[in-house]
Amino acid sequence: MRSDIQRHRLAYGKGTAMKSHRCHAVAAVVLLGAVTAALGQQQINSSQMATSLAGVSNTRLSLTGAQMRQAVLDNIHNYPGTLPPRPLTFPQMENMAQFVVEVDFDFNSAVIRPSSYRTIGSIADALHNPILLGYGFLVIGHTDSVGGRQYNVGLSQRRAEAIRDALIDPFGVNPGVLEAVGMGEEQLRDPAHPTSGVNRRVQLVNVGKKFCFGRSGEQFVCP
Amino acid sequence: MIRRFLLCALFAAAAVPAWAQTMSYADAISQLAAACKNDIARYCKGVPLGPRLKTCFDANGARMSPKCQQTRSAVYASISRRAAAQRNIGDVCSADIARLCDTSHADAHLVECLVSVSPAALSQQCGQTFNDTGWRTERARQ
Numbered sequence: 001m002r003s004d005i006q007r008h009r010l011a012y013g014k015g016t017a018m019k020s021h022r023c024h025a026v027a028a029v030v031l032l033g034a035v036t037a038a039l040g041q042q043q044i045n046s047s048q049m050a051t052s053l054a055g056v057s058n059t060r061l062s063l064t065g066a067q068m069r070q071a072v073l074d075n076i077h078n079y080p081g082t083l084p085p086r087p088l089t090f091p092q093m094e095n096m097a098q099f100v101v102e103v104d105f106d107f108n109s110a111v112i113r114p115s116s117y118r119t120i121g122s123i124a125d126a127l128h129n130p131i132l133l134g135y136g137f138l139v140i141g142h143t144d145s146v147g148g149r150q151y152n153v154g155l156s157q158r159r160a161e162a163i164r165d166a167l168i169d170p171f172g173v174n175p176g177v178l179e180a181v182g183m184g185e186e187q188l189r190d191p192a193h194p195t196s197g198v199n200r201r202v203q204l205v206n207v208g209k210k211f212c213f214g215r216s217g218e219q220f221v222c223p
Numbered sequence: 224m225i226r227r228f229l230l231c232a233l234f235a236a237a238a239v240p241a242w243a244q245t246m247s248y249a250d251a252i253s254q255l256a257a258a259c260k261n262d263i264a265r266y267c268k269g270v271p272l273g274p275r276l277k278t279c280f281d282a283n284g285a286r287m288s289p290k291c292q293q294t295r296s297a298v299y300a301s302i303s304r305r306a307a308a309q310r311n312i313g314d315v316c317s318a319d320i321a322r323l324c325d326t327s328h329a330d331a332h333l334v335e336c337l338v339s340v341s342p343a344a345l346s347q348q349c350g351q352t353f354n355d356t357g358w359r360t361e362r363a364r365q
Contacts, residue, residue: 006302044247045249046247046363047361048246100337106269109269109271110271111269111271112271113274114255114259114263115256116261117252117253117256117272118249118252118253118256119249120238120252120272121247121248121249121250121251121253122248122249123254124249125247125248125249125357128248128309129361130334130358162271162272162273165271165273165274166271166272166273168273168305169273169274170273170274170277170299170303171301171302171306172303172307172309172310173249179231185344195272210255
């Protein structure tokens with residue numbers, strides 16, 4: 001993985017030190033609008049996605065994918081039941097720039113349906129937008145409550161990985177900026193209707209600047 | 224024989240004309256979905272969108288509908304061309320940027336710089352690569 005990161009040059013090649021005040025200038029209001037659009041079952045386009053992901057606070061997410069996966073397993077262990085008795089929350093994530101889309105998969109499978117190819121292409125367009133250069137992203141998969149909780153964690157993990165893999169090849173997104181996490185049904189969007197389709201979704205979260213660029217153009221993991 | 228050669232050459236050129244704009248990834252992949260939906264269901268069922276789908280197309284292309292065959296060549300050519308341009312623009316255009324934008328390296332203002340100057344002022348290779356990134360049109364839409 002590490003060698004992948006080294007080999008995969010970011011778009012600007014030489015000496016890209018993105019001015020942080022420029023990156024953070026985009027208003028959070030737009031983010032809210034974009035998420036609302038997604039909630040209204042209307043898919044957002046790549047420009048809206050990029051803007052949503054760029055409306056970022058100056059912080060880096062103090063939570064790793066591994067910690068999230070552990071929290072999911074702990075939630076199932078500590079609060080057993082057919083449905084999660086209490087939703088798992090990550091307060092740190094609430095202020096991060098993000099959006100939600102729906103992606104159709106084959107039943108019980110991590111294979112993306114052709115009807116959702118466009119959505120994956122739009123995410124790729126957004127992640128390649130110059131305003132997001134050097135940032136890291138979580139690709140988080142959520143299921144509805146059909147099936148066991150433990151099973152759904154694995155299914156959503158595989159689905160998130162399928163999206164990550166397609167973003168990398170053929171769409172050329174830097175593998176070093178993507179991490180896939182499956183939340184299963186631990187964060188239902190509509191707990192009153194746990195089997196509803198609105199619960200099946202994919203969340204893209206900007207976790208903050210990951211790669212920095214030196215004066216002579218070399219790329220390194222930001223300190 | 225010559226006629227067939229010309230026809231083939233024409234076909235190959237039609238797939239990726241050098242002057243053409245690349246498509247956005249969203250447009251490219253939805254063209255593939257539209258043209259190849261039935262062929263995917265028939266020959267590539269259960270194959271994930273990603274490197275394995277392209278392998279499946281390569282293995283079964285000859286059996287697929289002419290429309291799907293034609294579309295998928297153009298789509299994959301466009302996608303890889305745009306991805307390569309976005310990856311390489313900093314290197315390809317470094318001399319142009321130094322010359323035109325009064326900076327010694329391709330920094331965060333690369334896109335602003337390349338958009339602001341007349342396309343005629345760019346070297347042929349830099350101009351073409353910048354077009355291929357799709358960032359010129361993206362910027363125009365904002």
